[in-house]
Amino acid sequence: MLHFLSIATVALFCAIPQSVHRQSPYVGAVSADAKTGRVLFQENADAVAYPASVTKLMTLLLVLEDVEAGRYDLSARVEATEDATRLSEPSWVDLRPGESMTVDDLLTALMVKSANDAAIALGVHSAGSFDAFVERMNRRAAELGMTRTRYYNPNGLPPVSTTANGKLRRYPWKEFNVSTCSDQLKLALELVKRPQVFAYTSQKIGYVTDGRGQRLQFVNHNNLMVKNSKKVFNPDGSEAVDGLKTGYIDAGGSSIVLTGRRGGSRAVVVVLGSASAKERDEAAGRLLTDALDAISW
Secondary structure, X not given: OHHHHHHHHHHHHHHOOOEOOEEOOOOEEEEEEOOOOOEEEEEOOOOOEOOHHHHHHHHHHHHHHHHHOOOOOOOOEEEOOOHHHHOOOOOOOOOOOOOEEEHHHHHHHHHHHOOHHHHHHHHXXXXXXXXXXXXXXXXXXXXXOOOOOEOOOOOOOOOEEEOOOOOXXXXXXXXXXXXXXXXXXXXXXXXXXXXXXXXXXXXXXXXXXXXXOOEEEEEOOOHHHHOOOOOOEOOOOOEXXXXXXXXXXXXXXXXXXXXXXXXXXXXXXXEEEEOOHHHHHHHHHHHHHHHHHHHOO
16 A cells, blocks of 8 residues: 555656756745845745746736826726737636726736736736836846846746647747746845735735626635635734735746735745645745744744
8 A cells, every 4th residue: 555655656746747947846945034034044046937927926016116106096997908818818807908997906816816917907007018017027126136037028928828729829928937036035025015015915805897897706826825724824823824926837837925924023935936836835834834933922
């Protein structure tokens, strides 16, 4: 029986694609005290990975900075251009050209549903065009010291994907978005300074009104926040996790930027390039617990 289980385990492991950008248990990981930025744990934190939908954290930051600067407010309506459909695929809110949603609803869709078309619509609305927004993403990354990060789109999709009917879909960007745990930590530390971030990332279930006036409901992709078996609990029984974002593509595996709090302390964890969501969640949950133990007393 033990021999059988061993063979089954090896077979399962071998079935999971491994590459320089997708490894077991991860390509890299890091944790830090959100208040001071002090790194508590790191392993291959400067290894380059494909962040996939973790990319949307930069999109979130830039839109919230627009709101802070008074360029528009959360109630402003964003009218979708053809780019919202042309440069996206599910997961999405199926926002069609000419339809509109509020910035607030699009940010909810972005963080809870991980809606790829929401990222494109917000980016075009923010900067006037897809290319201008991508340029802004990279400029902001440079300002934050994210020296090994390069964005080619606001949603994290790969250059080529396979559709449900098995056909290849090619996008105009020719490269994968790339980043490192160290760089994503810098972005996360900037984001958690803003209480407004948690209005979106802490929603276990999100509700929006789509472009056709229909009410939609989404369950957050963050397993450590929504699945009881994976939740991180504090000693007083409260749930620790309140963000931030998961990501997955075949070539880059499963990634997460995770944050949680205990009392007045907050920790941030980044895990990039896990071969499976199970490994990602186990590593991130363990690192968050260890980090909160280290900074809370």
